[in-house]
Amino acid sequence: xxxxxxxxxxxxxxxxxxxxxxxxxxxxxxxxxxxxxxxxxxxxxxxxxxxxxxxxxxxxxxxxxxxxxxxxxxxxxxxxxxxxxxxxxxxxxxxxxxxxxxxxxxxxxxxxxxxxxxxxxxxxxxxxxxxxxxxxxxxxxxxxxxxxxxxxxxxxxxxxxxxxxxxxxxxxxxxxxx
Amino acid sequence: xxxxxxxxxxxxxxxxxxxxxxxxxxxxxxxxxxxxxxxxxxxxxxxxxxxxxxxxxxxxxxxxxxxxxxxxxxxxxxxxxxxxxxxxxxxxxxxxxxxxxxxxxxxxxxxxxxxxxxxxxxxxxxxxxxxxxxxxxxxxxxxxxxxxxxxxxxxxxxxxxxxxxxxxxxxxxxxxxx
Numbered sequence: 001x002x003x004x005x006x007x008x009x010x011x012x013x014x015x016x017x018x019x020x021x022x023x024x025x026x027x028x029x030x031x032x033x034x035x036x037x038x039x040x041x042x043x044x045x046x047x048x049x050x051x052x053x054x055x056x057x058x059x060x061x062x063x064x065x066x067x068x069x070x071x072x073x074x075x076x077x078x079x080x081x082x083x084x085x086x087x088x089x090x091x092x093x094x095x096x097x098x099x100x101x102x103x104x105x106x107x108x109x110x111x112x113x114x115x116x117x118x119x120x121x122x123x124x125x126x127x128x129x130x131x132x133x134x135x136x137x138x139x140x141x142x143x144x145x146x147x148x149x150x151x152x153x154x155x156x157x158x159x160x161x162x163x164x165x166x167x168x169x170x171x172x173x174x175x176x177x178x
Numbered sequence: 179x180x181x182x183x184x185x186x187x188x189x190x191x192x193x194x195x196x197x198x199x200x201x202x203x204x205x206x207x208x209x210x211x212x213x214x215x216x217x218x219x220x221x222x223x224x225x226x227x228x229x230x231x232x233x234x235x236x237x238x239x240x241x242x243x244x245x246x247x248x249x250x251x252x253x254x255x256x257x258x259x260x261x262x263x264x265x266x267x268x269x270x271x272x273x274x275x276x277x278x279x280x281x282x283x284x285x286x287x288x289x290x291x292x293x294x295x296x297x298x299x300x301x302x303x304x305x306x307x308x309x310x311x312x313x314x315x316x317x318x319x320x321x322x323x324x325x326x327x328x329x330x331x332x333x334x335x336x337x338x339x340x341x342x343x344x345x346x347x348x349x350x351x352x353x354x355x356x
């Protein structure tokens with residue numbers, strides 16, 4: 001899954017709008033979160049089940065010359081956040097998405113540029129997430145993020161719970177339509 | 179605990195060398211971890227039980243105008259890492275300190291500059307940590323980090339396990355002393 005971000009892999013994306021929405025989302029993240037810009041965060045891949053972000057090592061290095069734990073957890077959290085935000089944007093849902101809690105495991109040092117791959121764990125589903133959102137205006141979903149390491153072993157993992165809250169329609173606009 | 183970092187609080191620090199070591203440590207972090215410099219991380223307080231880091235909001239803001247989750251977890255992790263690293267430096271121990279795993283809770287949005295206060299949880303002790311380090315050259319310790327919120331409620335918490343490994347003495351130097 002590790003590849004140069006200039007070659008973004010959109011294989012297996014079934015909706016034609018999704019690559020554009022994903023590129024817009026990463027531009028939005030970099031323009032509104034200074035630390036994402038400092039980390040040089042980039043879109044690296046996307047399919048119908050996962051979203052992959054890329055970060056080069058030099059701006060994300062630590063005192064030992066490997067990837068800084070704060071960068072690893074930030075890129076993993078942002079890949080999970082972007083997966084949820086993108087699913088909402090594809091559906092035309094206007095929500096605020098917050099990370100609620102997460103569990104992080106740093107399994108081996110990362111000495112190179114790195115990626116984080118975000119996908120839903122096997123026991124989570126978009127359909128129940130969207131059902132809750134439609135009925136209550138708020139929903140939670142768990143996302144699993146992995147920084148691949150050597151071979152099949154992950155270098156770091158994160159399980160995070162995200163909360164989406166539908167934004168209230170602007171009152172003036174709503175009034176003007178009646 | 180939230181105060182301007184220009185007024186670093188060294189109340190209750192019993193060892194006269196500790197404030198100097200702490201300032202050196204923060205300079206070391208900023209000079210070797212580009213993201214710590216980007217976050218404008220600063221030392222904000224120190225006593226015999228805790229170490230407090232400060233980060234201003236502007237470089238750490240997110241798309242909603244509050245503190246970016248990645249900045250909160252990075253500052254909390256670095257406060258915990260600095261607490262362990264400082265304890266080792268005070269003792270003259272030359273170790274690599276890694277974060278192994280952590281659990282993060284984002285409890286309420288942070289709309290201002292923020293601090294993270296790191297201390298040992300009640301069931302952890304420096305004495306057993308140093309005993310393990312002396313006997314095995316390696317030891318683990320849990321650290322509890324809190325970003326204070328409004329009133330007594332924390333805005334975010336992190337429990338992290340750190341691993342310290344004693345660095346091997348350089349062979350050439352060791353040989354030269356015999």
